[in-house]
Amino acid sequence: MNSDSDLFFSKKWITGVIKKYPTPFHIYDEKAIRENSRRLFKAFKWSSGFKNFFAVKATPNPYIVRILKEEGCGADCSSLPELLISQKAGVIGENIMFTSNDTPANEYRKASELGAIINLDDITHIPFLEKSAGIPDLISFRYNPGHLRKTKEGNVIGDPEQSKYGLTRDQLFEAYKTMKRKGSRRFGLHTMIVSNELDPSALIETANMLFDLAVELSKKLEIDLEFVNLGGGIGIPYKPGQKAIDIEALGRRIKRSYEDRIEKNGLPPLKIFMENGRMMTGPYGYLITRAIHEKHTYKEYIGVDACMANLMRPGMYGAYHHITVLGKEGAKKDHKYDVVGSLCENNDKFAIDRRLPEIKQGDIIAIHNAGAHGHSMGFNYNGKLRSAEILKKSNGSVIMIRRAETSKDYFATLNFAGSEFGDME
Numbered sequence: 230m231n232s233d234s235d236l237f238f239s240k241k242w243i244t245g246v247i248k249k250y251p252t253p254f255h256i257y258d259e260k261a262i263r264e265n266s267r268r269l270f271k272a273f274k275w276s277s278g279f280k281n282f283f284a285v286k287a288t289p290n291p292y293i294v295r296i297l298k299e300e301g302c303g304a305d306c307s308s309l310p311e312l313l314i315s316q317k318a319g320v321i322g323e324n325i326m327f328t329s330n331d332t333p334a335n336e337y338r339k340a341s342e343l344g345a346i347i348n349l350d351d352i353t354h355i356p357f358l359e360k361s362a363g364i365p366d367l368i369s370f371r372y373n374p375g376h377l378r379k380t381k382e383g384n385v386i387g388d389p390e391q392s393k394y395g396l397t398r399d400q401l402f403e404a405y406k407t408m409k410r411k412g413s414r415r416f417g418l419h420t421m422i423v424s425n426e427l428d429p430s431a432l433i434e435t436a437n438m439l440f441d442l443a444v445e446l447s448k449k450l451e452i453d454l455e456f457v458n459l460g461g462g463i464g465i466p467y468k469p470g471q472k473a474i475d476i477e478a479l480g481r482r483i484k485r486s487y488e489d490r491i492e493k494n495g496l497p498p499l500k501i502f503m504e505n506g507r508m509m510t511g512p513y514g515y516l517i518t519r520a521i522h523e524k525h526t527y528k529e530y531i532g533v534d535a536c537m538a539n540l541m542r543p544g545m546y547g548a549y550h551h552i553t554v555l556g557k558e559g560a561k562k563d564h565k566y567d568v569v570g571s572l573c574e575n576n577d578k579f580a581i582d583r584r585l586p587e588i589k590q591g592d593i594i595a596i597h598n599a600g601a602h603g604h605s606m607g608f609n610y611n612g613k614l615r616s617a618e619i620l621k622k623s624n625g626s627v628i629m630i631r632r633a634e635t636s637k638d639y640f641a642t643l644n645f646a647g648s649e650f651g652d653m654e
């Protein structure tokens with residue numbers, strides 16, 4: 230959401246929330262998350278068995294995963310804690326897609342225990358998986374098209390040939406053959422080559438590519454694929470002027486691609502999976518922070534009580550996140566500020582040279598599109614603590630779904646048996 234008018238709350242309402250939960254915190258809008266998820270499923274209603282496996286890394290909180298589960302989503306996991314979050318949220322079995330890379334054996338074991346769909350990132354993971362968790366009945370592989378597919382510059386994932394993920398085309402054919410020989414009887418195909426993509430053509434191209442490949446695989450290897458997973462990566466409009474992907478139109482275009490490729494070639498029905506994270510929660514979460522300092526040196530600075538530990542994207546990628554000064558939505562943006570956090574790193578800036586209304590100490594600031602890859606990217610460098618997560622429920626009530634960290638949490642890993650400093654508090 231890239232405009233001051235997108236907020237799902239007023240200054241008065243959020244002030245009430247802050248009385249109970251001090252800033253900074255992330256706040257999510259359950260109703261909007263549900264409505265958006267329904268829109269996605271509706272756009273693919275034509276496709277029997279369509280499912281979005283929510284990429285847990287976007288917002289790894291069981292409350293959020295459970296909301297999305299209730300809307301029909303599965304969970305896309307790539308680590309042990311993400312598997313545990315899914316399990317806690319009641320997402321188990323083939324409602325989990327385990328799309329990991331460089332995977333340790335214990336994670337394969339846990340995924341296998343939960344009955345997750347295992348999506349292998351490399352051909353050498355076949356013997357590794359066999360040894361650590363056995364050969365599953367259902368197996369999927371992540372395809373990396375390499376030079377066959379160029380993505381635009383600026384895409385977070387970048388050029389497939391430079392990306393560490395997935396199997397080459399030749400390896401893919403080999404891999405299915407091997408799995409068939411080893412006893413797997415059910416197969417899926419996956420790729421994930423775009424991220425934060427706002428051009429629907431890139432997503433259609435991915436569908437075309439995977440459908441064509443599914444036809445070729447089934448003809449050459451005499452296997453029936455059960456599903457293709459187009460990956461995540463549907464973008465959201467962070468910057469003013471950017472437009473969200475038209476999900477309904479995307480659904481229609483992928484339907485045409487499916488008819489032209491899968492149906493025309495007489496393949497049995499193929500389920501379409503996706504594993505979007507960003508578009509599921511990103512626009513429906515805000516980082517709420519307060520201006521605590523202003524500083525006038527060579528530039529004008531506003532210091533807030535959040536920092537890069539709460540939202541890393543601006544500092545890490547130079548990503549734009551829209552900022553609203555609450556109560557000043559209509560005011561003239563006649564000041565130019567760097568809005569900064571307290572980290573001893575000069576890239577700890579939520580905005581650089583941003584035109585905003587005049588900000589006074591104590592003003593409440595909402596940083597938009599922080600619902601995905603926001604809190605989850607948090608870290609503890611510089612002794613910074615991660616903030617709380619708050620949920621506005623569909624019935625209007627407000628609950629805390631993760632408390633803020635305290636120094637005690639920060640020291641928890643120093644408080645081990647035998648530690649010579651005793652309990653740090």
Ligand SMILES: *Cc1c(COP(=O)(O)O)cnc(C)c1O
Pocket residue numbers: 284286287305328421424425460461462463504505506507508601
């Ligand atoms: C990160 C990731 C996703 C989700 O990407 P979004 O951009 O949040 O939609 C899906 N699948 C895999 C394998 C990922 O690594």
